[in-house]
Amino acid sequence: MTDVNPASNAAGNTGGALAPRPGSGAMFDGIARRYDLLNRLMSFGLDRGWRKKLVRALALPPEAQVLDLATGTADVAITIARTHRDCRVVGVDPSTGMLEVGRHKIAGIELDARVTLQAGDAQALEFPDQTFDGVCIAFGIRNVPDRARGLAEMARVTRPGGRVVILELSEPRGGLLAPLARFHIRRLVPRLGALLSGSREYSYLQSSIAAFPPPDAFADMMRTAGLDVLAVTPLSFGVCHLYVGTPHERASADTASAGDPA
Numbered sequence: 001m002t003d004v005n006p007a008s009n010a011a012g013n014t015g016g017a018l019a020p021r022p023g024s025g026a027m028f029d030g031i032a033r034r035y036d037l038l039n040r041l042m043s044f045g046l047d048r049g050w051r052k053k054l055v056r057a058l059a060l061p062p063e064a065q066v067l068d069l070a071t072g073t074a075d076v077a078i079t080i081a082r083t084h085r086d087c088r089v090v091g092v093d094p095s096t097g098m099l100e101v102g103r104h105k106i107a108g109i110e111l112d113a114r115v116t117l118q119a120g121d122a123q124a125l126e127f128p129d130q131t132f133d134g135v136c137i138a139f140g141i142r143n144v145p146d147r148a149r150g151l152a153e154m155a156r157v158t159r160p161g162g163r164v165v166i167l168e169l170s171e172p173r174g175g176l177l178a179p180l181a182r183f184h185i186r187r188l189v190p191r192l193g194a195l196l197s198g199s200r201e202y203s204y205l206q207s208s209i210a211a212f213p214p215p216d217a218f219a220d221m222m223r224t225a226g227l228d229v230l231a232v233t234p235l236s237f238g239v240c241h242l243y244v245g246t247p248h249e250r251a252s253a254d255t256a257s258a259g260d261p262a
Contacts, residue, residue, distance in 0.1 A: 050167055050240050051076050054136055055083050057165045057231070057244045062086055064133040067157060069093075069122045069150075070140025074102030074115065080136075081115050090132075092120035122150040130159045138167040142212045151225035155247045164227055164245045168218075169209050172238035215241050 054076065060066065064087040068077040071091030080089050093099055099117045106115050120126060122137065122144050135154045144150040154164045213221065218241075219229045227245035234241055 046236055046239075050235055050242070051079050051138060052083075053233075053235065053242055054138060054165050054167045055079050057242060058134040058136060058163050060084050060087060060134050064088075065131065066090070067092065067125075067127070067132045067135045067154075069135065069137040069154070070143070071102060071117060072098045072140075074099075074106055074117060076136060076138045077102070077115050077117070078106065078109070078111060081111050087114065089115045090127075091115065091117040092122070092125070093117070094119060094121060123153060124149075125153045125157055127157045129156055131157045133159055133162045134165070135162070136165040136167070139169060141166050141168055142208050148221060148225055151222055151227065155226035155245075158247050160247060160249065162246065163230070164222075164247070166222075166243040166245075168212065168241055168243070170212060170215065170234075170238060170241050171209055215243075219243065 058064075058066070058080070060080075064084060066077075066080055066084075066087055066089045068074075068080065068089055068091045071077050071093045072095070074091050077089045077091040081087065091099075091102065093102075096119060099119060102117050103112070106112050106117070122140070123146050135158050137150075137154070141147060141150065151164075158164055212218070215232050215234070219232050222229050222243060222245050226248050228248055229243070229245050231244040232241060233244075
């Protein structure tokens with residue numbers, strides 16, 4: 001569940017320039033073996049239920065081809081493959097350390113015939129237009145330096161009628177539990193992450209969540225990138241949001257003739 005350059009978004013940068021290496025997938029290499037434990041603890045186990053909602057939202061057809069971006073240690077890819085036993089999943093992530101852990105997990109449960117992991121960049125996907133029946137990214141879009149380009153790439157590689165599903169953390173802005181949720185994200189999550197991972201850089205998490213656009217603004221970004229927004233659903237009092245889109249009909253025709261975006 002990682003993607004390119006978390007540090008750049010911590011500074012609020014959503015442009016196309018890549019920041020120095022400490023903000024790249026290499027940052028996640030150092031915490032890869034403890035990443036799954038960190039997710040369970042910092043979300044109080046809620047992340048598993050969120051992932052299941054993501055898989056349901058994909059609404060995959062039989063024998064689907066699925067792309068899981070920011071696949072990390074392959075939790076989402078594994079959940080998709082276990083839920084849809086006739087599908088094939090490609091997981092892409094820039095962190096070789098995370099992918100190594102993911103491949104070990106996949107081999108251990110004998111899913112390596114249907115789940116393939118590879119290094120890659122969400123901003124420049126090495127797949128032809130309209131390759132996948134569904135594309136998803138969990139807890140990774142906020143780490144893509146050029147989110148607009150990443151979203152456009154997701155739209156490009158999704159087949160007409162297929163779905164792009166995005167799961168992302170957010171800071172609750174209203175409701176009785178919002179102050180408590182913000183305290184958890186801003187204070188407890190960075191400290192717990194640094195304590196358990198031994199990495200001071202884990203504090204980027206709070207900053208990247210705070211810098212992420214509000215749900216309405218991100219939905220508008222999806223539309224501009226070539227996606228019709230089908231649903232924006234807050235989860236767990238708004239600590240997380242599930243975004244569901246499908247490629248514009250015209251965008252699908254345009255990309256088929258124009259090729260990869262410049």
